[in-house]
Amino acid sequence: MASASSGRFSGDPMVQQSPLPRLTPEEQKRRRRRSVALGLALGALVLLFYVVTIAKLGPGVLNRPL
Amino acid sequence: MTSASNSLTDNRSEAVVTAGLSQGDVSDFFALLKPRVMFLVVFTALVGMVVVHPTIHPVVAFASLLMIAIGAGASGCLNMWWDADIDAVMTRTRARPIPAGKIAPGEALAFGLTLSAGSVIVLGLVSNVLAAGLLAFTIVFYAVIYSMWLKRSTPQNIVIGGAAGALPPVVAQAAVTGHVGWESLILFAIIFIWTPPHFWALALVKSGDYERAGIPMMPNVAGPDSTRRQILAYTVLLAPLGLAPVAFGFGGLAYAIIATIGGLGMLALAFQVYRLRQGEPAMRVAQQLFAFSILYLFLLFATLLAEHGLGFFRPVFG
Structure with missing residues (x-):
């Protein structure tokens, strides 16, 4: 399991025979940029939900039975 | 050589996409x-x-x-x-x-x-x-x-x-x-009536493109002359409609001036599009109408934004 996920494009001789192409450096950069953008988008969504919750509920967000 | 290398590149790109990897x-x-x-x-x-x-x-x-x-x-x-x-x-x-x-x-x-x-x-x-x-x-x-x-x-x-x-x-x-509310419905009406003269001015210029793609745009189906008549008709509707926010009280003095001048500009260009039908001048004036229509809509909405968002609103009546 670990070798399949980590060795897919990492030069593992077993995997090199696979039909999956090796990513070029440019493709790896693009993939990294996509991952960073997705991470930022998810982070922004979390922040948006937090801020909207505070804005809609105000101090009432803390007003709940314990 | 070039086509062979292109083919290899295409095959590789296809393999990357097939493997579920975005390009x-x-x-x-x-x-x-x-x-x-x-x-x-x-x-x-x-x-x-x-x-x-x-x-x-x-x-x-x-x-x-x-x-x-x-x-x-x-x-x-x-x-x-x-x-x-x-x-x-x-x-x-x-x-x-x-x-x-x-x-x-x-x-x-x-x-x-x-x-x-x-x-x-x-x-x-x-x-x-x-x-x-x-x-x-x-x-x-x-x-x-x-x-x-x-x-x-x-x-x-x-x-x-x-x-x-x-x-x-x-x-x-x-x-x-x-x-x-009626404010947004009036804004809806302005954009809705603005759309045909805006797009048909572009379609007159790009009719060859639309013909190749098989899209039945008005100039390709009804012909350029009919399109020019319809552009003029919609613009005759649009110019007074642009003043509707003033009549309904949410367009102020600045908006009234901009909408009047802009509406007259749209009418003048639409009439030129209707009048000039041949050659380079006809294409040029259609391009000008397309470009001016963007400016016109932008100015109408920017003025409303300035009047209500920045406090520049001065009523026209009373």
């Missing part, structure tokens, strides 16, 4: 959202919000605006997914991410559907169900009714489809007030 960069995905259209949507939606002076929290208004923008981008993405075949044969659109081979059609479809569902759900949670429903209707209207049905079947495609582009102020007002 697209972040900028390609952003381009799928039609950022210029998104800007227009954000702008008109913002005006739809400020003219009613909402009392809701600015953060909630901002979040609603963001979801309207994302919903508009999602519908643009679905439009590009569906129209990839005709985009590939038109000079204006052949560099878009799908025909350029940067993003696979399936990726664009998944991206568009995810953003559509996400924007509608979040708008519903952030504001209200009416606004979410209107946003969903706008997306479906643009992606399904306009792109999949009207665009390739009738020369009235952009007339009816224009409703999708005119809805953002209505969605925005619903988001901040919980109802649809």
Whole structure:
């Protein structure tokens, strides 16, 4: 399991025979940029939900039975 | 040699895509959202919000605006997914991410559907169900009714489809007030009547492109002369309609002046388009009308934004 996920494009001789192409450096950069953008988008969504919750509920967000 | 290496590159790209690995960069995905259209949507939606002076929290208004923008981008993405075949044969659109081979059609479809569902759900949670429903209707209207049905079947495609582009102020007002008021309906009417002269001016210039792609735009079906008559007719309707916000009390003195001058400018150019029918001058004046129509709509909405958002409102009557 670990070798399949980590060795897919990492030069593992077993995997090199696979039909999956090796990513070029440019493709790896693009993939990294996509991952960073997705991470930022998810982070922004979390922040948006937090801020909207505070804005809609105000101090009432803390007003709940314990 | 070149064709052989191109073929190898194509095969490799195909293998990468088949393996489920995207070829697209972040900028390609952003381009799928039609950022210029998104800007227009954000702008008109913002005006739809400020003219009613909402009392809701600015953060909630901002979040609603963001979801309207994302919903508009999602519908643009679905439009590009569906129209990839005709985009590939038109000079204006052949560099878009799908025909350029940067993003696979399936990726664009998944991206568009995810953003559509996400924007509608979040708008519903952030504001209200009416606004979410209107946003969903706008997306479906643009992606399904306009792109999949009207665009390739009738020369009235952009007339009816224009409703999708005119809805953002209505969605925005619903988001901040919980109802649809006459202010946003007037803004809807202005954008709706503005759309035919705007797009048909472009279609006159790009009729060869549309002919190649097999899209039944008005100049290709009814002919350039009929299109010129209809451009003039719609502009005759548009110029007084542009003053409707003044009559209804939410367009002030600055707006009245801008709408009058802009409306006269639109009429003058539309009449020139009607009069000049041959050669380079005819194409030039159609291009001028297309460019001026963008400026006209921008100025109308920017003036309303300045009057209501920055406190420049001076009533015309009383």
